[in-house]
Amino acid sequence: MGGTLNFSIKTETIKGWRLLSVPFIFSLLLLAAPLTMMFLLSFWTQDYLTLDKTFTLNNYIEAATQPVYRLLFTRSLLISLTATFFTVALAFPMAYFISFHCGERKALWLFLITIPFWTSYLIRMFLWKVILGYNGVLNSFLLWLEMITEPVTFLLYNANAVVLALTHGWAPFAILPIFVSLEKIDRSLLEASKDLGDSPIDQFFRIILPLSAPGVIGAALIIFIPTVGDYITPKLVGGTDGLMIANMIQVQFSKANNAPLAAALSMSSLMIVSFISIVFVLFNKKYLRRY
Amino acid sequence: MSNQVEVQNVIKSFGSVKAVDGVSLEISEGQFFSLLGPSGCGKTTLLRLIAGFEVPNSGNILIDNKSMDGIAPNFRPTNMVFQNYAIFPHLNVEENVSYGLRKKNLSKNEKSKMINDSLDLVGLSGLNLRSSNALSGGQKQRVALARALILKPKVLLLDEPLSALDKKLREQMQSELRHLQRAVGITFVLVTHDQEEALTMSDKVAVMFDGKVEQIASPRELYEKPSTQRVASFIGAMNFTNGKILNSGKVLKIKSNILGEFELPMNQISGKPTDENIEIGIRPERIKINPVKTNSKDLIDGKIIDISYFGETTYYKLKCGERSETLNVSTQNSFGQMDYKIGELVKFEVDNKSIVGFYS
Structure with missing residues (x-):
């Protein structure tokens, strides 16, 4: 047996x-x-064409002390956090609309939202150049309206342009998780809160927002983590003021031929992002209970 | 006692379906009122109309003589206990119970006293900080009750509150709800499809079919003098047999295959006469098999053809009459009660005073 x-x-x-x-x-x-x-690799040293494999922390010391790296880290985090904030803030109303006001057409609306994202990310980012550029769509339109006399240059090649492009590019990744968490809210809870005296605004802050928090937190992480290391968006629309840490890592790996430093920068970036994400999750722990 | 809730000719349709089709009823203050009917009869829609979750297409709903037209649920003097309880999962017991108190200006002490009082009332003392996910079905039910009662509504609406509980707990909650209602004195409006629940708990019951109210009466009247055949067969069991009217006057003389010729007082008959046919209803427990009576010519012959045993009662199916009609008879299996076997020939007697007639 x-x-x-x-x-x-x-x-x-x-x-x-x-x-x-x-x-x-x-x-x-x-x-x-x-x-x-x-x-x-991050503990080794590049010696022109050969790698010196003796253990050293010099790369990390350089990453932490050189002002240019610190500036790029701070800027990357700021751009990414701002983009995350705007993406989630704009995605929430869209997800809310689809979940609460689209009745049986939810699938259609979700489908419509994904259509722009059938195009490659690269092309979509490139299109922001066409829209925001010196002879771009926006400038031509403003000239035609005679609101400006010559094209404005503050639209493109700065950090704001990167935030704008990222906010657009990552929108569906925020809409979907928020939509799912809104869908999961039992509609009788909304009636109960109304029955107990809640106005629609009370209801939003007391029931809908806390119960959809897992989706919002998920969306924020999904966007924050990859955008910190985004490379192509700052390269295309960021100019010099909008360059981020990933662009520096790329330069170190290729042109500067300093792979160990690039590795150290990558590992640092990874650790910073992990740290912020963990703190963010712990801070919102009470909303992440499963119901 | 004044009317607390008045429903005046209310119609509510969803698309082409008339869920509530011209319902009028009055519920007096402090009454335990039930809306009873099969699923899809519009009883829940009517409750939701009173709560304000649905807006009637026409007609009017008054609470305390005030029209509820255009008044949102959060401004109505009603509170509801939902079928699935709708306990807020992110809040604990205390937070759930005090949910509606936020807008009332109360000191912390007053508030916690009210919370504890209402938890005492529903028998959940001391569970203030229990997470709502750790509650059993019965406890959720009690939290939902406490959450509604703490606001001291004029009318408490209950949407099939006991249907999700098991039989034992349901019976216990039935009597608790009844006691609770007497203790707080608030008007209760209960929606149920369970006739037993409606009969045991209510002061008054409205029976609904297809969006219309068929009869409003006390539980006893509903059971003993149902106004239509539908009500009669929905509430409890009833034998139906056809009869012919021989002559009418103060009493109706009727001839039936099973019962022979007998007289039925007019107050035991409902409906409007059309022709000489009448439908006769007899409750199974109002038939006695082999009564201790020797010289009665009222005894009828029958043969037992089926037996269903339910513990405290036994149902017998009797074959009788010229056209071999059948009657269901129930007997209490009390001390001294005889048992009968299939195929046994018996004599039985029908309690004439309990017979009801419906003009067909």
Whole structure:
């Protein structure tokens, strides 16, 4: 009796391992291995064409002390946080509208929202150049209206342009999680709160916002984490004032031929983002209970 | 006692379906009033109209002689206990119960006294800080009650509040709700599809079918003098058999296949006469098998063809009459009660005073 039981448990375990092995190897090769290599690289030194593999913290010291890196880190965080804030703030009303006012056409509206995102991210970012540029759509329009006499230049090639482009580019990634969390709110709770005397505004702040918080927090993380390291958007619309840390990492890896420093900058960026994300999640822990 | 709630000829349609079709009723102050009917009869819609979650297409609803036309639910003197309780999952018991108190200007002490009082009232003392996810169905039910009663509404609306509970708990809550209602003296309007629930708890019951009120009466009247065949068969069990009217006067002389010729007083008959046919209704428990009576010519012959045993009662199916009609008879399995077997020939007697007639 015991023998058969042991045997069946054993086969179950083997089955489990077999099922997990492929994704496990996949993630080992594609995630763990490159990260480990990057981690090791950050403690080495580039000596023209060869790598000096003696352990050193110099790269990290340079990343922490050089004003240019500090400026880029701060700017990246500021741009990303601002973009995250605006994306979530603009996505919430859209998700709210679809969830509460679209009745049976929800699927259609969600579909319509994703249509602009069938185009490549690169092209969409490039289009902001066309819209905001010196001879761009916006300037031509303002000239035509005779609101300006010559094209304005403050639209493109600065941090604001990056925030604007990021806010547009990441919108669906905020709308979807917020929509899902709004969908999950039991509608009878809304009637109950109304029955107990809540005005629509009370209801929003006492029921809808706290219950959709998991979606909002999720959306904020989904946008904040990748946008800190965004490379193509600042490159296209950021000019020199809008350059971010990823652009510096790219320069260090290629033109400056200093892969260890680039690795140290990457690891620092990773740690800063992880730290902020963890603090953010802990700060909002009470809203993340599962209901 | 004055009328607390008046529903005047209210119509509410959803698309082409008339959920509530010209309902008028009056509910007096302090009454335990039930809306009873099969699912889809419009009883919940009527309750939601009173609460203000639905707006009538026509007609008027008055609470305390004040028209509720255009008044949102948050401004009505009503509170509701929802079918699924609608307990706020992100708030604990105390926060749920005090949810509606925020707008009332109360000191902290007053507030916590009110919370504790209402938790005492529903038997949840000391659970103030319990998370609402850790509550059982019965406890959620009590929180929902406390949350509504703490606001001292003029009318408490209950939407099938007991349907999600198991049988034992449901029976317990039925009597608790009744006691609670007497204790607080608030008008209760209960929606239910469970006739037993409606009969045991209510002062008055409105039976609804297809968006219309068929009868409004006390539970006893509803059971003993149902005004239509539909009401009669919805509430409890009833045997129906056809009869012919021989002559009418102060009493109606009727001939039926099973019962032979007998007289029925006019107050036991509902509806308007059309032809000489009449439908006769007899409750199963108003038939006695083999009564201790020797010289009666009222005894009728029958044969037992089926038995269903329910513990405290047994249902017998009797075959009788010329056209082999059947009658259901229920007997209390009390001390001294005889048992019968399938195929046994018996004599039975019908309590004439409990027979009801419906003109068909």
